[in-house]
Amino acid sequence: MKAWFIPSYGGPDVLQCGDWPEPLVGPQDVLVALTSLQAMVDIAHIQPRQKVLIHAGAGGVGTFAIQLAKHLGAYVCATASQAKHPLLRSLGADEVIDYKTQDFAQILSGYDMVLDTQGGDTLLRSFGVLRAGGIVVSVAGPPDLELARTWPMPWYLRLGIRAISWKVRRVARSLQCRYRFMLMQPSGAQLAEIAAPVDGGIIRPVIDKVYAFDQVKQAVAYAETGRATGKVVIRVDALGGSADPPHSALAA
Numbered sequence: 001m002k003a004w005f006i007p008s009y010g011g012p013d014v015l016q017c018g019d020w021p022e023p024l025v026g027p028q029d030v031l032v033a034l035t036s037l038q039a040m041v042d043i044a045h046i047q048p049r050q051k052v053l054i055h056a057g058a059g060g061v062g063t064f065a066i067q068l069a070k071h072l073g074a075y076v077c078a079t080a081s082q083a084k085h086p087l088l089r090s091l092g093a094d095e096v097i098d099y100k101t102q103d104f105a106q107i108l109s110g111y112d113m114v115l116d117t118q119g120g121d122t123l124l125r126s127f128g129v130l131r132a133g134g135i136v137v138s139v140a141g142p143p144d145l146e147l148a149r150t151w152p153m154p155w156y157l158r159l160g161i162r163a164i165s166w167k168v169r170r171v172a173r174s175l176q177c178r179y180r181f182m183l184m185q186p187s188g189a190q191l192a193e194i195a196a197p198v199d200g201g202i203i204r205p206v207i208d209k210v211y212a213f214d215q216v217k218q219a220v221a222y223a224e225t226g227r228a229t230g231k232v233v234i235r236v237d238a239l240g241g242s243a244d245p246p247h248s249a250l251a252a
């Protein structure tokens, strides 16, 4: 099998998959699969019937995370604009919120976990939906003290992390909740674990557009719009790429 990928946080994933067998956890799923698994299993320890809120349920991370949370037996609410609600429901979401017209913080309460993909104000307001002891795991917020403790770095960077995460830590503390920032870690063992529900059709990858290698600029520009539905992928069939126009995997 010849296949390689360069996952990127929030951008398109570059992959070469001449003879990549299907179905399995393809390279396009690696980043979002490991991100979702590590956030929900390793950090939040999600148990059946626990309540999980997923921000940007229609994004690359969100489309995978909804399905994994349901597979773990959780009750899932996800946010997206109205047009994408049918997709979220089809992925298993029990409840959907239109983030453009509804305020999730006014509607939800008693949640065990929030998977935050937005950072900023969305992250800060997410603590308000948690029960005491609940956790926000963010892939887009400020690094936390755990990362400062466990990653090798000079003292001034540790100090910087302490400073930039101060506000989030204060809000979490005041509501008796926890905050964790996570950076996906490569893990072959976890990919093997996640392959079973993907192979079994329980979790299905959602791919928005597939670009040829010579369309890298367009692919990055599209991913950076923040409007993609599922993953944006750059496919490398041969060095030099092809001149095929990007095709929409969703429309297929």
Ligand SMILES: NC(=O)c1ccc[n+]([C@@H]2O[C@H](COP(=O)([O-])OP(=O)(O)OC[C@H]3O[C@@H](n4cnc5c(N)ncnc54)[C@H](OP(=O)(O)O)[C@@H]3O)[C@@H](O)[C@H]2O)c1
Binding pocket: 008, 009, 010, 011, 031, 032, 035, 055, 056, 057, 058, 059, 060, 061, 062, 079, 080, 081, 082, 084, 099, 117, 118, 122, 138, 139, 140, 182, 183, 184, 223, 226, 227, 228, 229, 230, 231
């Ligand atoms: N730390 C890590 O290890 C790690 C790993 C993976 C990803 N990330 C980060 O996670 C973030 C999300 O990545 P992604 O690939 O899932 O993003 P993405 O695919 O670009 O997300 C696009 C989706 O977000 C929705 N969206 C935009 N603004 C929203 C809002 N305010 N509330 C709810 N939904 C909103 C859009 O829906 P509409 O079109 O309906 O607006 C669109 O479907 C990025 O910042 C990425 O860098 C970090």
